[in-house]
Amino acid sequence: MQTSSRRELLRAMFLGSAAVGLYACGSSSSSPNRGSGDSPNPDNPNPDTPNPDIPNPPAPAATQLPLQPGPLSQIGPLVESDVDSILIPEGFSVRRVARSGIPASLGFTPWHQAPDGGAVFMADDGGWAYVSNSESTPGGVGALRFNASGEVTDHYRILRNTRRNCAGGATPWQTWLSCEEVGDGLVYECDPFGDADSAVAHPALGIFNHEAAAVDMPTRSVYLTEDSGSGRLYRFTAIGNAPAINGREGLNLDAGLLEVLEIEGFENGGYQDDLSTARKLHKVSWVPVQSPDRPQAEVRDELNATGSAPGTVFKGGEGIWMQYFPEGERPNVEGSPNPLRAVVFFTCKGDNRVYALDVDNDLIEVVFDNDQLIGNDMPINDVDNLVVSPAGDVIVAEDGDAMRLLLVIPNQPSKILLQVPGGSSELTGPAFTADGSRLYFSSQRGPVFFGIPGLGLTYELTIPEAYRS
Structure with missing residues (x-):
């Protein structure tokens, strides 16, 4: 168990380094706005030279992040494809690449049951691997290996003998973080x-009903969602680096500080009931978790029995992904010191919300919810996995009867990217290749026949070049 003194020491270290970073990144002072009729300032006779002793009026605070839709927002109506009657936009194509219980390539290893969260990793030979969790017990992770022409050449396991591996996240050092969706x-x-023997558990990332993870290298942070009605959003800040894997040095995920997010005004188990409030930007802070080496649901219950547990409630946390803005293309956030460098998008199925967190300015807002109806006015049913395309499109998978991949256009009505008929399953594991030309996803249980779930199916959607940049 981490002692209070050690937690405070770690927190002081991180707060100190953060303060230095903010000082380095903060914008410099600028001249106050002056109209043509302004009289000279006697304390500063040269209006073109700021007086450091007179503070500039702050810029109005932004109410929303300056987020823009990607090129997929220009898609037209859906048409029926020749693969399982899947509905896709005109000019796109889809193919089935794996089916649960059947080997996906030469060999005897079957594609796993209940395919869930996934990601694509590019290989040195021009091909790639698509990894996919198994949300069953036993669970684990399978991988499909593609050559440079997009043909499946191999299928193998990279994790086994775990439980309900739901989603996860790719790391910048090219590993896959697979999350167990169980209380411990x-x-x-x-x-x-x-191979499966090389997989390593990282208890320092927390013991709870894990869902998904996203890594931000510049701040040495891992963001983690919790699939619980009283769930929290977690941040792990790593101390030190880990040995290189595949030639890339990563973060040490066995030592660091684990915290939960608190929205200003909704601390200690608070929840943003009012959507009109949640849709506006709010400041956030981070609070160290107590007893990080114990199941967090148990710790919360104990804290609630005597007072309240830290952290704002996020109901049923699901998918999470980072979007980065390249240097020179980072929009300003009015009233904040830093341009928009990195945004964490994450979903909550308990209230069908998509949140956006500005990492450097500590701001959060709801950018999509069930009041923003989509193409056919059918409400969203359980938002789940999430991915951001290389061109900046935010894609959310949907569980239940509708079975859609939704194209989220921040603070506007969404569009439907594709729809799989059959219902009563989950669309899972959306993940793009690095060039944005292919999007992989699964129907976790496949079509239902006479009330009996079928086998999981994994697909590849090919995206025309016009919708990639």
């Missing part, structure tokens, strides 16, 4: 081109 769940780090 752990996060396992896997090599997408390795």
